[in-house]
Amino acid sequence: MxxxxxxxxxxxxxxxxxxxxxxxxxxxxxxTATTTVTTTKTVTAPAAGGxxxxxxxxxxxxxxxxxxxxxxxxxxxxxxxxxxxxxxxxxxxxxxxxxxxxxxxxxxxxxxxxxxxxxxxxxxxxxxxxxxxxxxxxxxxxxxxxxxxxxxxxxxxxxxxxxxxxxxxxxxxTKIEGKCFARIVYDLGVKYLVPMWRGDTFGDSMMNYVRQYCSALGITVDDGVRYDPNATEFSSEAAAFASRINNAISTYGADKVGAYIHCFEEGKAIFASLKAYNATNWGVHWVGVGGLVLTDWALETDTADIIANKGVYGCLIPTxxxxxxxxxxxxxxxxxxxxxxxxxxxxxxxxxxxxxxxxxxxxxxxxxxxxxxxxxxNYTGVTGWSPFDEAGDRQGSNYGLFQIVGSAGAYKWAQVGIWDFSIDTITWWPEPKIM
The missing domain is CATH 3.40.50.2300 (Response regulator)
Structure with a gap:
């Protein structure tokens, strides 16, 4: 058997x-190595009968x-x-x-x-x-x-x-994902990060590790803006975020400031609200991991006009x-x-x-x-081989780094590098690869 x-x-x-x-x-x-059939069920042995x-x-x-x-x-x-x-x-x-x-x-x-x-x-x-x-x-x-x-x-x-x-x-x-994010921010030369994130289990966990890893790399993280993930309108949150960004720019300069919006599909409404605050011309680094990465809606003008060619986002990639x-x-x-x-x-x-x-x-x-x-x-699927750790979660893997670029009159996602989780190192590609 x-x-x-x-x-x-x-x-x-x-x-x-x-x-x-x-x-x-x-x-x-x-x-077991026996052909004896019993009626006893245990956690470690399959029940007889199939x-x-x-x-x-x-x-x-x-x-x-x-x-x-x-x-x-x-x-x-x-x-x-x-x-x-x-x-x-x-x-x-x-x-x-x-x-x-x-x-x-x-x-x-x-x-x-x-x-x-x-x-x-x-x-x-x-x-x-x-x-x-x-x-x-x-x-x-x-x-x-x-x-x-x-x-x-x-x-x-x-x-x-x-x-x-x-x-x-x-x-x-998020312990792995937060490390990838911090390395992106560090490699881009960001000294001050302003976050805006979903106020839920995922968002709070991610922010915990973002703060921890960024601090270890000498990057200051603003108190930021925590928002209700069930909200549909974000004018007040956008105003608060814009104010914090502008304060950071006046102190550090735009090229040293990172803007981090950790969102799901509600990000469409958030970026639409930010256009009222001239976010397109802030000149900061837009950064993130997960969330809007590789989504179709991020290619729409309200979002893409703001982050195109200025944002770098990490996402776990399959082998x-x-x-x-x-x-x-x-x-x-x-x-x-x-x-x-x-x-x-x-x-x-x-x-x-x-x-x-x-x-x-x-x-x-x-x-x-x-x-x-x-x-x-013992299984290698479409996402590659990765066994569970002691808590029953998938072990680490590499992350692709992506950016929205203008191509043939339209916005498209392109891969611009890769983060190797085993050595916490980013390899930036010489040219973007259009997805």
């Missing part, structure tokens, strides 16, 4: 087009609201993966199929918890999605109390890195591979655009849960939970 469990896991990866990292052990976690029929996993995410841009991409990528999973299960006569029950949190933590409880009431105890840390935070206690396995594609607030809970996450934490290009083509055909790392994580989340379910041979959250670290350690 141990040998069969290992071979099945690897065959699934190969059948889907993957190249699996060679296992460092010869048995899958939880497997899976059959339709196996449902849940999906709770902001498909509307501030996370809509990323939620839409992750859902589209998840559907691509689901088709592949079910084709494989059919081809191998596995005896079961997977389906996904999608629920929209509206990017509101209280709604996210309601949706999770609704899924639980229907017997669904394995749930992916979770594009924001705020949504996830609202649900962790309930999931732990009720043994509901959560696999998040987007959440990365460092204070949610809790060992031995029922949550796994496919993004490195290039043939499977990535194939999946991106399918996503673009369905969505009209390619997915960034968050959307691609949605694809990997579905495959990882399918592999863990197949290895556990049971719809039991404890049994599937026990298999996930093994799957992560």
């Amino acid at each position: 141990a040998t069969i469990a290992l071979v099945v896991g690897l065959i699934i990866g190969i059948g889907a087009g993957w190249v699996a990292k060679p296992a460092e052990v010869t048995t899958a976690p939880g497997a 899976l059959s029929g339709e196996v449902k996993i849940g999906w709770v995410d902001g498909l509307t609201g501030g996370n809509a841009f990323w939620g839409e991409a992750a859902k589209t990528a998840a559907d691509v993966a689901l088709n592949e999973v079910n084709q494989y299960l059919k081809d191998t006569s596995a005896g079961w199929t997977m389906s996904i029950v999608y629920e929209d949190s509206e990017t509101k933590p209280d709604v996210a918890l309601e949706k999770l409880k609704s899924l639980h009431a229907r017997g669904i105890t394995i749930v992916s999605g979770w594009g924001t840390s705020a949504d996830l935070r609202a649900c962790i206690s309930y999931s732990n109390s009720n043994k509901i396995l959560l696999l998040a594609y987007g959440s990365n607030a460092a204070d949610l890195a809790i060992p031995n809970d029922y949550t796994y996450r496919l993004m490195p934490t 290039p591979n043939a499977k990535l290009y194939n999946v991106q083509a399918q996503i673009k055909a369905k969505l009209g655009r390619e997915a960034d790392i968050y959307g691609l994580n949605g694809y990997d989340a579905v495959w990882m849960l399918a592999l863990a379910l197949n290895s556990a041979k049971s719809y039991d959250s404890d049994a599937v939970k026990a298999q996930l670290p093994w799957v992560a350690n």
